[in-house]
Structure formats: C-alpha cells, structure tokens
Amino acid sequence: MPDYNLRLIIPEIFLFLWALFIIAFDLGTKRKNPKLIGYLTMGGIAATAVLLYLYHGGISFNNMFKSDPLALFFKVIFLGSAFMAVGSSFDIIAQKIKNHRGEFFGLVLFSTVGMMFLASAGELISLYIGLELTTIPLFILAAYYKDDRISVEAGLKYLVIGAFSSAILLYGLSLLYGLSGTTDIVMMKINLALLYLNTNGIGWALLMAIVMVLAGIGFKLALVPFHMWAPDVYQGAPTPITALLSVGSKAAGVVAFMRIFIDGLYGFADAVMFPLDWGNIVAVLAAAAMILGNISALRQKNIKRMLAYSSIAQIGYVMVGMVAVSELGVGSVGYYMFIYLFANMGAFAVATIFNDNTGSDSIASYAGLSKSSPMISAFMAIFLLSLAGIPPLAGFAAKFFVFAAGIQAGYTWLVILALLTAVVSLYYYANVIKMMYFAPDNPTIKLNTPLSANIVLIIGVAGLIIFGVYPEPILNFALDTARVFGF
Amino acid sequence: MDQYLSVLIFLLVGVGIVLFTFFIARLIRPHNPYKEKNQTYECAEAPVGNSWVKFNNHFYIFALIFVVFDVEAVFLFPWAVAFGQLGLFALVEMIIFIAILVFGLYYAWKKGVLKWV
Numbered sequence: 223m224p225d226y227n228l229r230l231i232i233p234e235i236f237l238f239l240w241a242l243f244i245i246a247f248d249l250g251t252k253r254k255n256p257k258l259i260g261y262l263t264m265g266g267i268a269a270t271a272v273l274l275y276l277y278h279g280g281i282s283f284n285n286m287f288k289s290d291p292l293a294l295f296f297k298v299i300f301l302g303s304a305f306m307a308v309g310s311s312f313d314i315i316a317q318k319i320k321n322h323r324g325e326f327f328g329l330v331l332f333s334t335v336g337m338m339f340l341a342s343a344g345e346l347i348s349l350y351i352g353l354e355l356t357t358i359p360l361f362i363l364a365a366y367y368k369d370d371r372i373s374v375e376a377g378l379k380y381l382v383i384g385a386f387s388s389a390i391l392l393y394g395l396s397l398l399y400g401l402s403g404t405t406d407i408v409m410m411k412i413n414l415a416l417l418y419l420n421t422n423g424i425g426w427a428l429l430m431a432i433v434m435v436l437a438g439i440g441f442k443l444a445l446v447p448f449h450m451w452a453p454d455v456y457q458g459a460p461t462p463i464t465a466l467l468s469v470g471s472k473a474a475g476v477v478a479f480m481r482i483f484i485d486g487l488y489g490f491a492d493a494v495m496f497p498l499d500w501g502n503i504v505a506v507l508a509a510a511a512m513i514l515g516n517i518s519a520l521r522q523k524n525i526k527r528m529l530a531y532s533s534i535a536q537i538g539y540v541m542v543g544m545v546a547v548s549e550l551g552v553g554s555v556g557y558y559m560f561i562y563l564f565a566n567m568g569a570f571a572v573a574t575i576f577n578d579n580t581g582s583d584s585i586a587s588y589a590g591l592s593k594s595s596p597m598i599s600a601f602m603a604i605f606l607l608s609l610a611g612i613p614p615l616a617g618f619a620a621k622f623f624v625f626a627a628g629i630q631a632g633y634t635w636l637v638i639l640a641l642l643t644a645v646v647s648l649y650y651y652a653n654v655i656k657m658m659y660f661a662p663d664n665p666t667i668k669l670n671t672p673l674s675a676n677i678v679l680i681i682g683v684a685g686l687i688i689f690g691v692y693p694e695p696i697l698n699f700a701l702d703t704a705r706v707f708g709f
Numbered sequence: 710m711d712q713y714l715s716v717l718i719f720l721l722v723g724v725g726i727v728l729f730t731f732f733i734a735r736l737i738r739p740h741n742p743y744k745e746k747n748q749t750y751e752c753a754e755a756p757v758g759n760s761w762v763k764f765n766n767h768f769y770i771f772a773l774i775f776v777v778f779d780v781e782a783v784f785l786f787p788w789a790v791a792f793g794q795l796g797l798f799a800l801v802e803m804i805i806f807i808a809i810l811v812f813g814l815y816y817a818w819k820k821g822v823l824k825w826v
Contacts, residue, residue, distance in 0.1 A: 242812055249819045 227282030230289045233273040233297075234338050240266035241331035248324020256315045256323050260308060260674060263327040267305045267334070271298070281344070285406055288344040292703040295556050296477045300337040302563050303470035304330055309678040310571035311462035313578035318367060318460075326366060329359040330466065337474040346395045346405040349478060353391070353442065356474050357384045360467060364459040376458025383441060383451040391438020397431035398486070407486040415489045418498075425498060432490070432500045435482055436507075442475035445541065446511040449534045453518075456530035461577060464526060465570030468533045473559045476540060480555070484547055484707050491547040505545045505636050511538030512643040519650045524583050525573050528650060529566070532609060535647060536562060542640055543624035546631035549709035553701035554623035560696055561608070561620040561689060568605040568682025571675060572598055579669045585654055589661035595669040599658045601679050606651040608686045611644055616690035623697070770822050774814070781810050 228235075244266070248259050274297055278289045308330060315323050336355025343349035361384060365377020399405055402413035414428070440448035456464045483491070483500055491501045515535030522528035540562075543555040575598065576591075577583055592599035608617035621644065628637040671679075689696050749756045788795075788803055817823060 242809075245816065246812070249816065 225282075227280060229277050230280050230282045231287060232277045233270050234335055236273055237266065237270045237331055237335050237338070240270070241328040241335070244331065245324045245328040248327075253321070253323055257312065259324055259327060260312050260315060263308045263331065264305055264674065266331065267301050267308065271301050274298075274301070283348075285344045285408075286348045287339075287342045289342055290703075290706045291699070292477065292480065292552075292556075292706040293338075293342040295699060295703045296341040296473055296559070297338050299473045299559055299563050300334050300341070300470050303466055303473070303567055304334040306563075306567040306571065306678045306681065307462040307466040307470070309674040310465070310567075310574045311460070312672045312674045314460055314462065314574065317578065322366070326363070329363050330463075333357075333359040333363070333466070334470065337470055340474050341477045343478075343481060345407055346399065346410075346482075349407075349481060350388075350392060350395060353474070353478060354388065356471060357388070357442070360384075360463070360471060363463045364455055364467070366460050366463065370458075372458040373460070374458075376455045379451055380455045380459075387438050387441030387448070390434050390441075394431050394434030394436075394438055397427055397434065398482075401427055401431065407481055410486045411488055414487070418489070428490070428498055432487065432498070432503070436500065436503065439475055439479050439482070440507065443472055443479070443537050444534050445507050445537055446514050446534065447507070449511070449514070452534060453527050453530040456533075457524060457526045457583075461526065461570055461574040464530075465567050465574075468529070468570070469559075469563050469566050472533070472537060473563070476544075476555065476559055479544065480552065480707075484544070484552065488547070488707070491545075501545045501547065504541055505633055508538045508541035508545065509636055509639050511535060511541065512640055516643045516646045516650075519647070522650070523585055525576075525585050525588070525654065526570075526583050528585065528654075529569060529573070532647065532650070533566065535643065536566075536609070539621060539624055539640055539644075542628040542633065542636055545633060545636070546627040548627060548631055549701060549704040550623065550630060551627040552704035552707060552709065553697065554620070554627045556700035556703050557693070557697050558620040558624050560700065561616040561686070564682045564685035564689075565605050565608040565615075565617055568601065568679060568686070569609065571678045571682065572602040572605065575669055575671050575675055580667060585657055587667075588654060588657045590663040591658040591667055591669075593663055594667045598669055598671070598679070601683050602658065603655045604683050604686060606654055608690070610648045610651040612648075614687075614690050616686045616688075616693065619690055619693045619697075767822075767825065770817070774817055774822070777810060777813060781807065 240263075244259060244263055247262070274294065278294050280289050281287070282289070308327060311326070315326065319326055333356050336352050336357075336359070338352075340349060340352030340356060343352050361377055361381045363377075364380045365374050367373035395405075398410060398414075401417060402410040404410055404413060418428075437448060439445075441451070444452040456468065459467065483504075487500060489495070490498050493499050493502055496502070512535050515531050515533075515538060519528050519531035519535065522531060540555055540558050543551045543558060545551070546554075573583065576588065580587060591602075604615060608615035611617045611621040613619075621640075625637045625640060628634075628640070749760075784806070785803070788799060792799060
C-alpha cells in the first residue's frame with residue numbers, strides 16, 4: 223500500500239464531515255434552531271483551525287497534497303474568511319432564509335474545504351479540482367435569495383463566467399501538460415526549462431498556455447480585463463457571500479496563481495524571456511486593474527458595488543507584489559491578503575448589518591449613522607481607512623511591503639501608478655466616512671447587531687490595529703512561506 | 710514545429726472526411742422532400758402542440774438523483790473487477806464513497822423529494 227499520509231488531510235476531512243453534519247442536523251431538527259446551527263458552524267471552523275495546528279507539515283498522496291507553510295498560511299485566511307462570513311450572516315438566516323439554513327452554512331464549509339485543497343495542491347489536477355470545489359458551492363450561494371431577481375441573476379452570471387473561465391484554465395493546463403509531460407508542478411518547472419534550452423520550438427504553445435492560465439485564474443481573481451462579472455455578482459449575492467467571494471475565493475485564486483506561475487513557470491517570469499515572460503503581462507493587467515477599479519469606484523452609489531470595484535483595485539496592488547517574484551514579493555502578497563481579510567470582511571459585515579436593519583445598500587442612506595450607532599460607524603471608518611492604506615492601520619503596512627517588493631524588482635513605473643491610484647481610492651473610501659459623520663442627521667437609523675456579528679467586527683478591528691502597530695509575527699510567517707519556492 | 714505538423718494534417722484529414730461524405734451523399738441520394746418528412750421527429754408520432762410546456766419539477770430532481778447512483782454504479786464495476794488485487798483498503802474506500810452518496814439520498818428523502826405529489 224502506498225504511503226498516503228492521511229494524517230495531513232485530517233483538517234479537510236473533519237471540515238467536510240462537519241458540513242454534512244450541519245446539513246443533517248438542520249434537517250433532523252426541522253430547522254428550528256438557526257442560531258445554534260450558526261454557532262455550530264463557527265465552532266466547526268475553529269476546531270478545524272486547531273486540527274490544522276496539530277496536523278501540518280509534510281507531503282502526502284505522492285506530492286499531490288503538500289502541507290507546507292504557504293498552504294498553512296492561506297488556510298488560515300480561508301478559515302478566517304469563512305468564520306467571519308458565517309458570523310455576519312445570522313440576521314440574514316433568521317429573516318430571509320427560512321428553508322435552507324443548514325445548506326447555506328454547509329455550502330460555505332464545502333467551499334472552504336475546496337479552498338484548503340487548492341492551497342495544498344502540488345500538481346495541476348488536484349489544483350483544478352480544488353478550484354472547482356471552491357466555486358461550485360459559491361454559484362449556489364450567490365443565487366441564494368431564490369425570489370430576488372438580482373440574486374438569481376448574480377448566481378447565473380457567476381455560473382456562466384465560472385464555467386467559461388474553468389474551461390479556459392483547463393485548456394491552458396492541458397497545454398502545460400502537453401509541453402512538460404507531467405502535472406506535477408515542480409517537475410513541470412524542470413521539464414519546461416529543459417525543453418526551452420534544448421529546442422527553440424515551444425514559443426507559441428507556451429505563450430498560449432501562459433495567456434490561457436492567466437485568463438482562467440484572472441476570472442477567479444476579478445483581474446482586469448476579466449473583472450466584468452464582479453460588480454453584478456457582488457451586488458446581487460447575499461452580502462456575507464459577497465464577502466467570502468471577495469476574500470476567500472480571491473485568496474484561493476492568489477494561491478493558485480502562486481503555485482502555477484511563481485513555482486511552475488518560475489523560469490519565465492523575467493523580461494529576458496520576452497515574449498515568453500508572464501511578468502510584464504501581469505504588470506500591465508495589474509496597472510489596468512488599479513486604474514479601472516479605482517476610477518469606477520468613484521461613481522458608485524451602492525456600497526456593495528463600491529466595494530466590488532475597490533476589490534478589483536486591491537487585487538491590482540496584490541499583483542504588484544506578485545510580479546516581483548522574490549522573497550519579499552511572495553511574503554508581502556501573503557501579508558496583504560491576511561490584512562485584506564480583516565478589512566474587507568469587516569466592511570462587508572457592517573454593510574450586512576446595515577442592510578439587515580434598514581434594507582438599503584445605498585451609500586447615501588449611511589447619512590448620520592455616527593449619531594445613532596457610533597461604535598459601528600467608528601468600526602466602518604477603521605475598515606475603510608485600512609483599505610485605503612492610512613497609517614497606523616495594518617492596510618498601510620501591507621501596501622508598504624507590496625510596493626517595496628515592486629521597487630526592489632524594478633517595477634518602478636507600476637509602483638508610482640499604484641501610489642497615484644491609492645490617492646484616488648482615498649476619495650471614495652472617505653466619502654462613506656463623510657456620509658456617516660458629517661452628513662445631516664437621519665434619525666430613523668437604529669442598528670441592532672447580533673452577538674456573532676459583534677464578534678466578527680471586533681476580530682476585524684483588533685486584527686487591523688494589532689497587526690498595523692506590530693506586523694512582525696505575521697510578516698515573518700508570510701516571508702517564511704516564500705521558502706516553499708526556494709527564495 | 711515538425712511534431713505539430715502531423716497534428717495539423719490529422720485535423721485537416723478529419724475535417725476533410727466529414728465534408729467528403731456529405732458531398733458523396735448529396736450526389737447519390739434521391740431528393741424528394743414532402744410535408745410529413747419535414748416534420749419534427751418525435752418517436753414516429755405526429756408532434757402535438759408546443760414543445761415549450763411546463764414539466765413537473767419532480768422529473769428533474771428524480772433524474773438528478775438517478776444520475777448520482779448511475780455514476781456510482783459506473784465506479785463500482787471497475788472496482789469490483791480489480792477487487793482481488795486491491796484488498797481491504799479498497800473496500801474501506803468504497804464504503805466511504807457509498808456512505809457519502811447514501812447521505813445524499815437520506816437528505817433527499819428527509820426533504821420529501823422522493824414523494825410524488
């Protein structure tokens with residue numbers, strides 16, 4: 223019997239079984255206890271984190287499943303985003319979803335299991351399966367308000383775009399397999415380099431593979447020009463699911479990108495390899511994402527659309543660190559995603575709470591919120607300022623490291639552009655804060671938050687302040703993940 | 710590029726054969742269309758009404774559950790053939806696989822999907 227080393231996938235197995243248990247429990251108790259099920263889900267995620275701490279480090283299934291620092295780091299982000307998404311969805315479950323509560327939580331957990339498998343994938347097929355397991359539950363979750371046209375439209379749009387991008391990705395992966403003769407990513411790196419040195423004929427096939435894989439993953443990341451689904455889907459989906467899409471699913475795309483490009487196509491990152499390099503293509507896409515995301519966000523009147531365009535811009539900043547292809551580059555991307563988790567999940571949690579109480583998503587309706595709910599307004603201000611990158615919040619440190627990595631790798635033009643667009647982004651983030659604090663009173667607003675949502679908000683604010691003032695532990699952990707790629 | 714040349718030739722020959730057969734068929738077949746022949750083919754019956762009718766939702770769910778167990782059976786056959794060499798490990802693995810599918814059946818049953826109303 224081959225050595226499967228099943229010990230390493232205990233966290234994933236547990237989370238999967240727990241998802242089945244949640245669905246069965248909800249059905250078995252005739253859907254009487256929405257709160258209990260929510261807390262059970264959160265407990266299951268916390269227990270998975272403990273199991274992850276106990277069982278990690280090593281290789282199983284013949285290198286198909288790697289439990290290395292990179293996987294561990296991103297799994298923490300996935301579990302955190304699922305935890306916060308579940309925590310902020312209690313009111314939605316109580317008010318809007320009557321018949322499918324267990325399934326809602328169960329699907330969130332299934333998607334998280336997919337992300338965890340994806341982060342550990344050491345070869346292309348398990349990577350692809352992880353990606354599918356991540357997105358298929360999200361199609362259903364995006365369309366979860368069955369009677370709401372916008373939600374159903376969001377689900378359908380996401381399904382069509384998701385299927386399309388999977389097909390493109392798979393085609394790109396098949397080309398990579400055809401060129402290298404293996405699906406193992408490390409072997410692929412070696413074989414591609416050898417093939418490039420021995421023959422001069424792999425140019426067009428490799429370029430096609432790079433473009434297709436980039437497009438396939440770009441759709442998942444909502445990277446410009448593959449972003450057009452994001453605003454509509456983000457607006458229509460239930461807000462906690464939007465948050466999960468924008469943090470968890472995006473971090474999954476980032477780790478898939480790292481595994482394929484920084485590991486498998488490492489030799490083809492440099493401009494020396496022109497036109498076979500992916501570094502310059504990604505840098506141009508990052509520039510486009512930052513410009514288009516930030517400028518489109520300026521005109522948005524709906525908070526979810528505004529955050530959608532902001533997340534398009536944020537992935538542009540992440541890509542600045544990615545194209546650096548260095549220790550600092552990989553480490554800063556990990557750190558950025560970790561901080562983005564707190565800031566973005568927090569902002570969406572406030573949007574969820576506001577919508578649960580007022581039924582509105584428009585930025586104008588936030589007017590005067592600071593008078594009736596000072597705490598939540600202050601939290602929202604912290605989340606938005608961190609997204610904009612104002613010191614001493616953690617968003618500043620995250621942007622700083624990413625830009626430093628970009629400068630170090632010689633992408634000065636990209637970093638200057640990123641700085642300019644970051645200034646633009648301050649306008650639309652500050653606009654919400656202006657509404658909450660300086661707009662005339664709107665006495666009808668009174669926000670009631672469930673306990674679980676308060677926990678989510680406090681985790682978000684604490685994370686941003688603590689890691690903003692004292693970034694060392696997370697930064698060192700993130701830099702440690704770069705060891706995986708041999709930097 | 711030499712390796713890819715054979716792929717290109719293969720592609721062209723593949724497309725060519727299809728076009729060639731259509732062409733030959735056009736040359737030798739009789740051409741005699743009449744009203745009944747041009748109707749939509751529906752198991753040799755005369756088609757009645759519009760095809761955009763509403764079906765009972767249950768057909769869809771039954772079909773979906775059927776497909777799950779259909780695929781399970783497909784997996785069971787190669788497993789059964791190779792069972793002699795695989796031993797206990799394969800047995801446990803298949804039990805886990807079936808248990809997950811049975812959970813799906815339990816879920817559908819509990820939700821009352823299997824009841825025909």
